[in-house]
Amino acid sequence: MTYVAAHLDRIGALLGEHVVLVVSSLVVALLIALPLGIVAARNARAGGAILAVTGAIYTIPSLALLALLVAALGLGRITAIVALVAYAQMILIRGIVAGLRGVDPALVDAARGLGLTARQTLLRVEFPAALPVVLGGVRVATVSLVALATVAAWINAGGLGVLLFEGIGTNNPQKIVAGALAAAALAIAADLALRAAERAVRT
Amino acid sequence: MTSSSRTVSPNGGARVELRALGVRYPNAAAAAVHDVDLTIEAGEFAVLLGPSGCGKSTLLRTLNRLVEPTSGTVLIDGGDVRERDATELRRGIGYVIQAVGLFPHYTVAENVSIVPQLLGWDRARIDRRVDELLALIRLDPAEYRDRKPRQLSGGEAQRVGVARALAAEPRVLLMDEPFAAVDAIVRASLQDEIARVHRELKTTVVFVTHDVDEALRLADRVVVMNAGHVVQTGPPGEILERPADDFVRHLVGVDAETRRLATERPLIER
Numbered sequence: 361m362t363y364v365a366a367h368l369d370r371i372g373a374l375l376g377e378h379v380v381l382v383v384s385s386l387v388v389a390l391l392i393a394l395p396l397g398i399v400a401a402r403n404a405r406a407g408g409a410i411l412a413v414t415g416a417i418y419t420i421p422s423l424a425l426l427a428l429l430v431a432a433l434g435l436g437r438i439t440a441i442v443a444l445v446a447y448a449q450m451i452l453i454r455g456i457v458a459g460l461r462g463v464d465p466a467l468v469d470a471a472r473g474l475g476l477t478a479r480q481t482l483l484r485v486e487f488p489a490a491l492p493v494v495l496g497g498v499r500v501a502t503v504s505l506v507a508l509a510t511v512a513a514w515i516n517a518g519g520l521g522v523l524l525f526e527g528i529g530t531n532n533p534q535k536i537v538a539g540a541l542a543a544a545a546l547a548i549a550a551d552l553a554l555r556a557a558e559r560a561v562r563t
Numbered sequence: 564m565t566s567s568s569r570t571v572s573p574n575g576g577a578r579v580e581l582r583a584l585g586v587r588y589p590n591a592a593a594a595a596v597h598d599v600d601l602t603i604e605a606g607e608f609a610v611l612l613g614p615s616g617c618g619k620s621t622l623l624r625t626l627n628r629l630v631e632p633t634s635g636t637v638l639i640d641g642g643d644v645r646e647r648d649a650t651e652l653r654r655g656i657g658y659v660i661q662a663v664g665l666f667p668h669y670t671v672a673e674n675v676s677i678v679p680q681l682l683g684w685d686r687a688r689i690d691r692r693v694d695e696l697l698a699l700i701r702l703d704p705a706e707y708r709d710r711k712p713r714q715l716s717g718g719e720a721q722r723v724g725v726a727r728a729l730a731a732e733p734r735v736l737l738m739d740e741p742f743a744a745v746d747a748i749v750r751a752s753l754q755d756e757i758a759r760v761h762r763e764l765k766t767t768v769v770f771v772t773h774d775v776d777e778a779l780r781l782a783d784r785v786v787v788m789n790a791g792h793v794v795q796t797g798p799p800g801e802i803l804e805r806p807a808d809d810f811v812r813h814l815v816g817v818d819a820e821t822r823r824l825a826t827e828r829p830l831i832e833r
Contacts, residue, residue, distance in 0.1 A: 470664025473629055473737075474678055474727070475654030484677075488668040561668075 363534035371523070375542055378519035381437065381512060382505045382550075385444035389501065393449055397456025397494075398482070407457060414450035422447070422511050430515050440509070440517035447508055448501040455497015459490030492562045499554035506547040510539070520546075576606035576767030577640045577734035579626060584635035586621050595621040596632070597791035603784070605640075605734075606765040608758075612778040612814070613788035619771045622788070623737050626769060627656045639735060654678055657728030657736035657766070661743050663720045665712040671697070671723050672708040678731040696726040699763070700756060718749035725757065729764070738770040742777065754780055775815055779803065787811050 364371065396414075400407035417425075425443050433439040463486050471481040487494075513521025523539030526532070579602070586596040596618040603609045611619035624630040625637050628649040637644045644652055665674050675696055676689045684692070697704040700722040712720055721741060728736055738757070742750045758781055761768055772778050778785050779799040787795045787802065787810075795807035806812040 464662070464664070466660060466662030466664040467666060469629075469660055469662075470658065470724075471666075473627055473653060473658035473660070475650050475652075475681060476677075477650050480681070485666055489666075491668075 363532070364538050367538070371520075371538060371542055374518065374520050374522055374539075375546065378506070378509055378521075378543070378546060381440060381444070381509045381517060381519050382502065382546075385441045385448065385505055385509070386498070386502060388441065389445045389448035389452055390498070392445065393452035393456060396449070397453045398460065400453060401457045401460035410453060411450070411457070414453055417446050418450040422508055423514070426511060426515050435516045437512075437517045439515055440512035444505050444508060444512070448505060451501040451504060452497050455494050455500070456490070459493030459497075460486055462493060463489045488561075492558050495554060495558045495561060499551060499558065502550045502554060503547045506543060506550060510543055575734060575765050578605045578638075579603040579609075579735060579767060579769065580636075580638040580641075581622070581625075582636045582638065584622070584625065584632050584637065586618070586625060586630055587633045594618075594633075594791050596625070599635070599793050601786060601793060601796065603767060603769060606767055608761050608768045608770065608781060608783045609786055610770045610772060610778040610782035610784070611786045611788055612772060612775065612782075614814075615773055617788040618791040619788045620739050623739055623769055623771050626735065626737055627653045627658060629653075654682060654731060655733055655735075657733040659721075659724050659728045659736070659738040659741045661740040663712075663724040663744075665715075665720055665723055665727070667712050669712075670708065671702075671710050671712070671715070674712070674723060675726045675730050677727065682731055692730060693726075696729060697723075699729070699760060700726050702726075716749075717745045718753060721745065721753060722756065725760070729760070729766070733766065735767045735769065738768065740771055740773070743772070743774070750777070757781065787814065 396410050400410045422443070425446070426439070429439045429443055433442065467485050467489055468481060471485045472478075476484065509517075509519050510521035510524055512519055513525050520539045520543045523535050523542070527535030527537075527539065581599050581601045584596055584599040584601075585594055587594040599622060611622060613619050621630055625632050626639070626644070628644055631645075639652075639656075665671075666677070669677070672690075672693045675693045679689045679692060693708065694704040697707055702719060702722055707715075707719070707723075712723070715723065721744075724741070728738075741757075742753045745753065754777060757768070757770075760766075770781060779802070782799055784796060785799055785802045786793055787807075789810050795802060795811050797805075802811065803815055806815055
């Protein structure tokens with residue numbers, strides 16, 4: 361591990377890029393998935409269509425999707441974020457739909473009967489009750505994005521994938537191992553943190 | 564605790580009138596509620612009694628517009644409920660359901676204060692009200708305020724459900740099989756509590772049950788329903804002594820027979 365010892369700064373910088381890539385993708389993905397998930401949970405037909413489309417996107421191989429997006433958007437971080445956002449949709453929407461559909465109907469009946477509006481019922485009752493399941497989706501999506509984001513280096517979007525591609529190009533196994541271990545550590549850390557969050561919101 | 568419960572002033576009750584009320588669900592063969600005329604006097608404890616599917620819950624839910632009638636009118640204090648905003652109407656009517664439906668991520672105090680909060684009461688008034696109500700339903704505020712619903716027994720949870728429904732001083736309290744999910748001993752104590760609360764607050768209570776004993780025990784007036792119709796209304800004694808038809812006789816009588824058999828069975832088994 362002499363490589364790691366000698367290049368801590370660089371690994372740290374790439375790790376930082378990786379985190380930025382994943383977190384910004386996740387934020388954008390959630391902004392899209394929340395309204396889509398709410399619609400999908402309320403309306404069976406729309407839900408079927410939304411899950412079919414996002415499910416289809418999820419099956420596209422990541423390299424193929426990146427290649428297609430590069431043709432449209434060019435190289436760089438934005439293209440990578442678009443790809444990661446697209447991949448996260450299915451996992452996030454499934455979590456939101458499962459969470460909202462799993463809310464005890466008695467809670468909704470009580471909320472409506474007490475005089476909460478549909479919006480107040482969603483925000484104050486249904487969403488908090490669904491939150492552990494929704495966060496489960498966020499956790500799975502995050503771990504997937506940490507892994508997927510390594511491929512982003514291939515289109516000049518930076519991150520820990522840089523170490524992997526450089527290691528492959530220069531036949532430097534230490535670099536590959538360093539990149540892989542850093543990505544794995546990040547995924548495990550994210551998983552643990554989000555599991556703790558899930559426990560914290562579980563009533 | 565009795566001293567603090569005395570601080571809850573009677574809300575008084577509203578008069579509830581149903582005129583030629585009908586509810587037909589889409590695609591249903593028969594009407595769930597058929598041409599019901601019924602007046603519940605201000606402050607009365609009315610119990611809608613009947614077998615499951617007789618339309619009693621549907622009828623109850625037209626009062627706070629969770630179900631919209633397909634014909635007829637619901638008047639509360641003389642005003643047509645359909646002329647009022649449904650949300651605002653519901654905030655003035657207490658609602659208690661069998662499954663309780665306490666919000667699991669809120670504390671007891673937060674659950675109880677949800678309607679006052681929606682109505683924009685100030686913090687101090689809400690805090691006072693929560694303590695008053697917990698005392699009224701005989702849960703020590705100091706001990707129960709900050710508990711989460713999962714830390715309550717079934718009986719305690721439904722007491723909180725009642726407190727939540729009473730929080731904004733409603734003049735009508737709707738209760739849909741509120742005690743059906745708890746065991747017999749807890750049910751008896753909850754029945755005592757709601758009878759006492761009703762005596763203290765003079766709120767109009769409309770209470771749905773399929774349990775004849777419960778109806779006879781709590782009601783000022785029993786409203787017997789079958790297949791969407793009201794078949795008899797009257798004080799408990801009158802329902803027992805002069806059932807209007809075979810259905811009512813059967814409903815009240817079979818129950819008496821069941822009770823008799825239940826007490827005899829141990830003898831037979833011996």
